[in-house]
Structure formats: C-alpha cells, structure tokens
Amino acid sequence: MKTKRIVVLISGSGSNLQALIDQVHQDPQVPADIVAVISNRPDAYGLERAKTAAIPAQVLDHKTFPSREAFDSALQALIDTYAPDYVILAGFMRILTADFVSHYHGRMINIHPSLLPDYKGTHTHERVLADGKAEHGASVHFVTAELDGGPVIMQVKIPVLPSDTPELLAARLLTQEHRVYPEVVKQLVNDRIVLGAQGIEVEGRLLTQPLLLANG
Structure with missing residues (x-):
C-alpha cells in the first residue's frame, strides 16, 4: 500500500x-x-x-x-x-x-471538543457544564465550508462529573482526543474511510451515524 x-x-x-x-x-x-x-x-x-x-x-x-x-x-x-x-x-x-x-474536499479532517452537531464553535466545556449535560466528548469530522459542520467520522464520549470545572473537563477529554484522532487517521490512510458523494463510506458501506470509539 x-x-x-x-x-x-x-x-x-x-x-x-x-x-x-x-x-x-x-x-x-x-x-x-x-x-x-x-x-x-x-x-x-x-x-x-x-x-x-x-x-x-x-x-x-x-x-x-x-x-x-x-x-x-x-x-x-x-x-x-x-x-x-x-x-x-x-x-x-x-x-x-x-x-x-x-x-x-474529502482530504481534510479536524477534531472538535464536543459531540457534534452540539456545541459548535468555542468554549465547549463551559457550555456543556452550564447546560448540566451528563456527557461530553470529541468529534473527528471532514472539513466543509460550514464551521464544525462537516460529516462526523468518529466520536469519543466521557461522563461529566459533579466535580468538573471547565479545566478539568477539558483535560480529561484531551486524553481521549489523543486516542480518537490517531484511530481515524489510521483508518483513513488504510483507505477504510472515504468521503463519497452520498456521505462517509466505511469499507464501502455508507455510514449512517458516527463511529464510536470505545473508552480505553
């Protein structure tokens, strides 16, 4: 290859x-x-x-x-x-x-610290806490002209803890970003994931919802 x-x-x-x-x-x-x-x-x-x-x-x-x-x-x-x-x-x-x-197009990806399509833009950790969400996460997506709006390839989720501050939540999520981003890159460079005319295809099958990385 x-x-x-x-x-x-x-x-x-x-x-x-x-x-x-x-x-x-x-x-x-x-x-x-x-x-x-x-x-x-x-x-x-x-x-x-x-x-x-x-x-x-x-x-x-x-x-x-x-x-x-x-x-x-x-x-x-x-x-x-x-x-x-x-x-x-x-x-x-x-x-x-x-x-x-x-x-x-189809060759550029980004990682965003939220479970897209929720919480596009900045200050995601503060907004998740302000809304009392039980769950937070990161999303790896193809980049399109819409800010944080491209098709989502894979997500990773973490629970929001009662003791969380924006800083603590961001730090815990960052360790998971370091897992999910390399995993998506591995799939991409091995030609398992492509952005087709109808959306994301995983080994030739149309992805109907983002892949979810298991907690490590």
Missing part, C-alpha cells in the same frame, strides 16, 4: 500533533508520513515538537496578510508544495474560506 503523505496545521501547543507523530513513528499498521507541520503562529510550541521529530516545520503568520483570502491562498500554495494526501487540522484556530476547503 502506498505510504500516505500528511500535512498537519497547528496554532498552539500541538498535543494532538504529538499523538499523531507518535502513532506514525510507532505503529507499523499506519502507512503514513507527516511531511510538514505548518503553524499560523510563530510561537506555537507544536513547531518544536515537529523539529524534535525531524519533520519540516513552517510558519505562515496570518497577521502579515491583508485578508483571510490572501492568507488562505498562500497557505494552500505552501501545503501543495508537499503534495499531501491528507491535511489534518490539530488545533488550527482559523476559519477557512470556502475555496480553500473545496480544494481539499
């Missing part, structure tokens, strides 16, 4: 990036290479993670561009120099233009 080429986009600490690096380096059943890590923030710690793993690390500072469209155009050009099979958003805190998303 062809080794897939992956470009990862980050904005911050890159803990999900690290989970993906560890997977690619350690799991022989993942035929993939992370060929570049690109950050829109020069101070993102994830860049150091990439350098430590001998992965090319690039900075494209969005603040130096006159518009969102100009930044996305330059970002697309930079990504395409690496000829990726997949583009993975790992804490990339930018709203992407429709043209950019369309260019990578």
